[in-house]
Amino acid sequence: MAAAGDEKLYLLVACSLLLLAVGCQASPLQIGFYHDRCPQAEAIVKGVMMDAISQNPGNGAAMIRMLFHDCFVEGCDASVLLDPTPFSPTPEKLSAPNNPSLRGFELIDAIKDALEAACPGVVSCADIIAFSARDASCILSAGKDVVTPNDLDRQYYKNVLSHTVLFTSDAALLTSEETAKMVVDNANIPGWWEDRFEKAMVKMAGIEVKTGDEGQIRKNCRAINYY
Numbered sequence: 001m002a003a004a005g006d007e008k009l010y011l012l013v014a015c016s017l018l019l020l021a022v023g024c025q026a027s028p029l030q031i032g033f034y035h036d037r038c039p040q041a042e043a044i045v046k047g048v049m050m051d052a053i054s055q056n057p058g059n060g061a062a063m064i065r066m067l068f069h070d071c072f073v074e075g076c077d078a079s080v081l082l083d084p085t086p087f088s089p090t091p092e093k094l095s096a097p098n099n100p101s102l103r104g105f106e107l108i109d110a111i112k113d114a115l116e117a118a119c120p121g122v123v124s125c126a127d128i129i130a131f132s133a134r135d136a137s138c139i140l141s142a143g144k145d146v147v148t149p150n151d152l153d154r155q156y157y158k159n160v161l162s163h164t165v166l167f168t169s170d171a172a173l174l175t176s177e178e179t180a181k182m183v184v185d186n187a188n189i190p191g192w193w194e195d196r197f198e199k200a201m202v203k204m205a206g207i208e209v210k211t212g213d214e215g216q217i218r219k220n221c222r223a224i225n226y227y
Contacts, residue, residue, distance in 0.1 A: 041118075066133065069102055111128050112220070124218070
């Protein structure tokens with residue numbers, strides 16, 4: 001399991017890459033999509049996330065990372081949650097980029113259990129990941145200009161400007177006029193990066209989302225439904 005500091009580093013590097021690619025085409029996650037069929041869905045997810053993050057802020061970073069890893073392999077379909085079976089002994093979660101560092105599966109289970117108790121068979125596992133990551137980014141960035149090890153903040157961009165980053169790829173952000181301006185704006189304008197990040201998370205959560213008769217609403221996020 002990665003340490004909280006390692007997750008924060010991973011998260012901030014990933015955030016920079018995401019925000020430099022916000023022009024990618026994707027359908028946005030629909031806020032309020034479950035208003036009629038499960039009105040309390042988003043509140044349930046947010047409640048579980050707030051409790052989990054209050055216990056360990058690393059839980060928020062874990063959910064944001066999980067969304068990245070799920071969406072960038074054949075789209076946002078919650079395939080990263082599937083456990084191994086005799087027919088699929090090496091699922092996505094056991095691949096080298098995910099195992100053993102990717103975590104948060106038990107938290108997804110807890111959210112799914114709460115949603116199934118309230119609205120059986122309604123909320124998809126892909127949307128649970130998306131809502132969890134969105135709520136995590138909002139909760140962690142709530143302090144905006146209060147910089148602590150547990151906040152989602154713009155310190156990364158300040159480090160780029162002060163040449164105190166770890167990787168060559170980070171320093172390279174200043175070699176392009178376009179990306180350098182984004183780094184300066186993100187570092188110096190209060191709330192600029194945080195607001196854009198929250199919107200980008202929603203946008204990314206729409207990559208190749210299954211709609212209509214595509215996919216299924218799993219009873220258990222770790223396994224495909226067998227009828």
